[in-house]
Amino acid sequence: MPIPAPNLYPPFNIIRLSHVDFGVTDLTASKAFYVDTLGLQITDEDANTVYLRAMEERGHHCMVLHKSPEAHVKALSFKVYDEAELDKAHAWFAAQGHAVAWVTRPYQGRTLATTDCFGMPVEFYFQMKRLEPIHQKYALYKGVKPLRIDHFNCFSPDVDKAVGFYNQIGFRVTEYTEDEDSKRLWAAWTHRKGGVHDLAFTNGTGPRLHHTAFWVPTPLNIIDLCDLMATTGYVSNIERGPGRHGISNAFFLYILDPDGHRIEIYCSDYQTVDPDLEAIKWDLKDPQRQTLWGAPAPRSWFEHGSLFAGVEPVASTLGASPIIAP
Missing domain, CATH: 3.10.180.10 (2,3-Dihydroxybiphenyl 1,2-Dioxygenase, domain 1)
Incomplete structure (x- = not known):
């Protein structure tokens, strides 16, 4: 089956992928793996959740680890061009018959939760808390x-x-x-x-x-x-x-x-x-x-x-x- 022609004028404008939320069974072990071994940076944490970013990223997080009885993926998240694109995305997914909901996520502005054609959970947002640049803080580089x-x-x-x-x-x-x-x-x-x-x-x-x-x-x-x-x-x-x-x-x-x-x-x-x-x-x-x-x-x-x-x-x-x- 031939691939479809590129859609250069989609109903809303996604900029890029943003972050993933993992359910993990042992938060201490996962933290050691992602921080001490791979070298991701902790931007916030508590007893149940760790937020991480990589060295060039200014957004608050690219990965969330949350303590869970079983391993899973909560959602894949994407950033859109501006606030108005969120409303366009909400309207488009609703018109396609997908469940849509505005959800609250720490360090993010309005966030749309919905699903794709297979029921896979996806989320869209525009605004995320910005952090200071660390790409030239070479003492932080590890892993x-x-x-x-x-x-x-x-x-x-x-x-x-x-x-x-x-x-x-x-x-x-x-x-x-x-x-x-x-x-x-x-x-x-x-x-x-x-x-x-x-x-x-x-x-x-x-x-x-x-x-x-x-x-x-x-x-x-x-x-x-x-x-x-x-x-x-x-x-x-x-x-x-x-x-x-x-x-x-x-x-x-x-x-x-x-x-x-x-x-x-x-x-x-x-x-x-x-x-x-x-x-x-x-x-x-x-x-x-x-x-x-x-x-x-x-x-x-x-x-x-x-x-x-x-x-x-x-x-x-x-x-x-x-x-x-x-």
């Missing part, structure tokens, strides 16, 4: 030196449907994988901010969150993180990589936090600002599609994902499979 949150990747039971839905609200496809037999999409990378992706979709049981990615300065930071994790009790949390993707051209490492939430550490993709930029097509059986070089992805990378709170995932109807490591 993998995360600069900013980069993208989400979600398991989708129907990637064509996901791409069609998000195309309506302005997400543009940069690269995609098509199954040559069925002519259906197996995966797609879509963006708002001018990188390869803010939001990607991978075929599989969903909706589930496949991973959250952080941009780092150089590949050497990723190598340093591997050394650190291997000598601080986290070697088994390294799931895949390091290596380089064919899709996106990014240097990558995939790791699992103490609850199994997958994090990608990521650098070296490319700019996609031009509105008429042609999407790049990949064949599902191309061995350099997912790994330009490096070991093939393990089976866990295709099967394991984080559940969204209160959402029951459904199996994909597309049985095609890429190359999987034994």
Whole structure:
């Protein structure tokens, strides 16, 4: 199925992805992982919640950890252009038959909570508390030196449907994988901010969150993180990589936090600002599609994902499979 033409004039204007809210079963263990090992900065915390940001970010947080009896994802959040865009988003989702609600979130202005075409919880806001810049406070840099949150990747039971839905609200496809037999999409990378992706979709049981990615300065930071994790009790949390993707051209490492939430550490993709930029097509059986070089992805990378709170995932109807490591 061909990808849709870019929608350059969507019903409301999303600027970029913003943050993710994780339910974690052991807040102390998660804090140690994200702060002491990865190097995210604490912006506020109490007995039940930790707010984190990366080094280049001025918004109050890019990740929220909240103590929970079971691990889950509460919502994926996006920033819109201004306050008026929130009202446009509310009207659009309501007209499409999606549940909509204005919710209160700490350190944010008005926030719209709704769901996508699979019931995945998404939130939109304009205003978040601004913090002083810390990107030149080099004494704070540690771990993998995360600069900013980069993208989400979600398991989708129907990637064509996901791409069609998000195309309506302005997400543009940069690269995609098509199954040559069925002519259906197996995966797609879509963006708002001018990188390869803010939001990607991978075929599989969903909706589930496949991973959250952080941009780092150089590949050497990723190598340093591997050394650190291997000598601080986290070697088994390294799931895949390091290596380089064919899709996106990014240097990558995939790791699992103490609850199994997958994090990608990521650098070296490319700019996609031009509105008429042609999407790049990949064949599902191309061995350099997912790994330009490096070991093939393990089976866990295709099967394991984080559940969204209160959402029951459904199996994909597309049985095609890429190359999987034994």
